[in-house]
Amino acid sequence: MKQGLSLRVSQHLALTPQLQQSIRLLQLSTLELSQEVDQMLDDNPFLEQNVDEPPREEFGLPQADTPVRNDDLAAESATNSIAEYAGETRATAENDSEVTPLSADDGQSWEGDGSATLSPDDSEWGGDAKPSSNNLNGNEDADITELAGSQQSLQSYLHRQALAFHLSEEDRAALRFLIESLNDDGYLEDTLTSLAEGLAGDDTEQVEQLVHHFTVALSLLQSLEPAGVGAQNLAECLRLQLLALLAQGAADPVPKPMMAVAKVALRICAQPMDLLARRDIKRLVQLSGATDAAVREAIALIGRLEPKPGRRFVDVERNIVVPDVLVVKVGKGAAAKFQVRLNTEVMPRLRVHDIYANALKQHKGGGTDAANHAALQQRLQEARWFIKNIQQRFDTILRVSNAIVERQKSFFTHGELAMRPLVLREIADELGLHESTISRVTTAKYMATPFGTFELKYFFGSGLGTDSGGNASSTAVRALIKQFIGAESEKKPLSDNQISEMLKEQGIDCARRTVAKYREGLRIAPASLRKAL
Known part of the structure; x- marks a missing residue:
């Protein structure tokens, strides 16, 4: 066997700490994000939570997009590649490349803006968010843990x-x-x-x-x-x-x-x-x-x-579902539109600690202090990236939510019977993201609508063929089955076969087994158990 040297050019994606953190934050639920923020506040001295209402001229979301140094922009471009990470297995297989493993030094590196200089967006992100509160019905003394504890076992x-x-x-x-x-x-x-x-x-x-x-x-x-x-x-x-x-x-x-x-x-x-x-x-x-x-x-x-x-x-754990986005109807009649807004109640208000950051900037240590100074710069950069990754998380949720509302306009007007078929790939292609990224965004994220609060995944569903050649959403078919059963006679409940025939009369091709699967998913008993004695 003859040995030799060869040069091969290939593309690869290195999972930097910034990118890994961005991906992790993207898939967290609201409760998990709150726990992550609390943990970071405890670990990083340069990160603090702003509890006072800041002046809008100095802080808030508009300042979050202020241009920063070139090094910062280079690091931000890595974070913006979240979509490609989810498909690295497929992409690397096609390009015959592999993800480059990180070295021990890379695992702790937050390069991109290691200086202690305050950037314009260091002050705060999430300025529109009001301080979180556990109060119910305006009673400041009524804590939810106390209300839960009042349940007798x-x-x-x-x-x-x-x-x-x-x-x-x-x-x-x-x-x-x-x-x-x-x-x-x-x-x-x-x-x-x-x-x-x-x-x-x-x-x-x-x-x-x-x-x-x-x-x-x-x-x-x-x-x-x-x-x-x-x-x-x-x-x-x-x-x-x-x-x-x-x-x-x-x-x-x-x-x-x-x-x-x-x-x-x-x-x-x-x-x-x-x-x-x-x-x-x-x-x-x-x-x-x-x-x-x-x-x-x-x-x-x-x-x-x-x-x-x-x-x-049973002392049921009171997990109140707090929506991540709100859908508000603007206007009336034919001119009515649905506007998507982020829920400011779930947006953490974080900023870099000004005093500590300025002290680090002014103190230039030498010798032994140089290593400590570099380590503190790492923590400062980590705090900055954490704020930016949280901002990108909410930006992505807002983009996906807008795309969902745009494609499901009929639902927000007429309800679940008007739901249209929608798959993750449609939203991914529209936004230029990967399907797995859309899956992360829509998992454990909730949207408040005029018809109630739903998980973002609720708006996705497969399609069933119709006589007109189009498709009917499986969610709409479930709603139709529920409507048929709700109007049935108690003495002569509808069988799955009868429901299948009724759907065919509506132009929807749905087999009996599919009806049974949807009925069981709705937790509706079979006809023999629904029959009144």
Whole structure:
């Protein structure tokens, strides 16, 4: 094999720290961006948050675009190539090139503007943004964490009721342990034996004693409110609620027919649950020994019971969706237009710390101080790039949102039935970006519209063929299916095949399987379960 030297010219993309940070910030949600900003504020002394309202003549978005030095512009051009990064695998394969790995020095380098000189846009970005606030309804003292903490838990509610029992220390401890072992739905998932073995290990005698105490405690737990708590499965949960209803009927004057229906419901709950789920009336009539009418009334009674007794006590995490962009209707009638604006509430107001930056500029250290001075210049440049990358993130979101609104004008006027088919490639080609960049922008970013707040991905959907040769958006087809089912007869609900035929009458070619997939995506039960008894 003959060895030799050859020269080959190829293109490659080096992932600088600036570009990596820009890509990471682009795909973050609003909450994740807020956490990233807080982390950077803690780590970088040159970065600070402006909490005071700045004069518009000196600060704000107009100053963010002020021309800077040539080195800055060169570094900015690297950030503007976010779109190409997402497709580097495809591009490098076509050009027979590879991404150049960064050296250890490159990993910490923020070259492009390493001087300590203040640029015109160092002061602040996001000047239009108002200080973030956790207040609700104008109440400055009402913090959302305090409101979330005010939710009473199932365990505390049960512990309070358990105080009325006069128990020994062992039984009281057993009851407390079972209450703490309940899941969020109020079920006791583990068996008493497994709970006892988890405490006593291989000691058989102690396990038997614990099972005895747990059995006593379980009977007390299942007598507490809400009815059905402490059950180990759905059938037992329904049975406990029916027994509580019968016990209440024995104390209060309840009509006898209701008592009879509850007894039939008890017999039904003793049967396999899949029969009840399928509403197999004939089979349930045979197994319960009741009439057809009584079984139907019993199923209706069971349908009014609570399958998850702890549901109302669950402290649901209050994640309020804050839109990144706002769509505002401007004008009236035919001249009406939709204007897209960034939500200033989610735009962080950041600036370079003037005092620290000026002090670094004036101090020119030598010898040992030179290394420290260079390191501080790195942190200063890092703060500047962080501000610029955040600005570019919001600029990209605004561009993509404008393109979406322009292509989905009918939705903002008539609603989801007027949604048109749209894929990521259309927006990417229009803006000169890569599809993966559009995917990053539209993930976990939300738009407030006249019809509600939606994720940007909501406006993208595949198309179904129509008789006219065009395409209908899958989102519009889902809305049409939901409309058909909402107007159906309760006694004769529409089957998937009937819905498919109705769509064909509207000129939309949609198979039965596709209808079933869309219906399941809308969390709508099949026709057999929607039928009224």
